[in-house]
Amino acid sequence: MDYYLISDGPQRILVEEFVLSEDHTAAGIDSAAWSPGGGSWSASPALSRELRSDARLRARTTPVDRRSAAEAYARLGGGELPDEQRLRALFRQRQPLPAAAPLNLGASPDTRRYRILFAGDFGPDGLANARAALRLEPTGDPRVVGRSSGGGFAWELRRIGAGIAWCVDVIAHLEAAPAAALGALLEHHRQAIREQGLIPVTIERFA
Structure with missing residues (x-):
């Protein structure tokens, strides 16, 4: 899983996971976000899209590891960060990614x-x-x-x-x-x- 701290007002935590096809290409992104104001996790496909299209939001976003995300979650009053199995249960709305068949560039099938x-x-x-x-x-x-x-x-x-x-x-x-x-x-x-x-x-x- 990928963890991000977003400081665009009250600090938020965004958790994402790439959904991969059998050939290891990305088929979508699952995500959930939490902020101390709301106090609960919510599906966040719109935030995932905005993070990739808005340079100003990216400038206020820091990729972190799980330990740093857990420390921020506790500091902001969330308590203990849910384990990754419980976080996956919060992924309720997938952000699909465009998919296309690979081009035939004359290379070996391998x-x-x-x-x-x-x-x-x-x-x-x-x-x-x-x-x-x-x-x-x-x-x-x-x-x-x-x-x-x-x-x-x-x-x-x-x-x-x-x-x-x-x-x-x-x-x-x-x-x-x-x-x-x-x-x-x-x-x-x-x-x-x-x-x-x-x-x-x-x-x-x-x-």
Whole structure:
């Protein structure tokens, strides 16, 4: 699960979970939000959408881990943060994500191409931290921050526009890597960038 603290008035806590298809693409986002004023959890698909489209809201939002979310919840008077099974029971209205069949780019059936899309931009140390977490090597291309590979996978961090969005593109050669490792790699890369303050938007598959 992903946890966010939102400071746009009384501090709120947003909990999200990406809903993944069998091929590890994102089919939707489940979410619930809590604020000390209301004192109860509510489904929050509109807040999830706004977080990805409104730069001003993102500027007041901090991605955190569960421990930090639990500390904020207790500090704000909520008591003990519900465990993740109980939080999932609060996900009553899913935010669907667009889905399209992968393009046929002439690649081997065992080769897949994914894109993890993020809204926002890196802070002063965020890009360096992302390079280290993804073990990126420089490319000389201003649009491609770095590339790396290993275990049947290759990936690169790309800039999309100026301060608009970023993405991690992943190529998976499934004949050289177990399929189970693909989901773990995509999740690792998604969390590595989210920890630097960017908001994951979707996981798409191009081939």
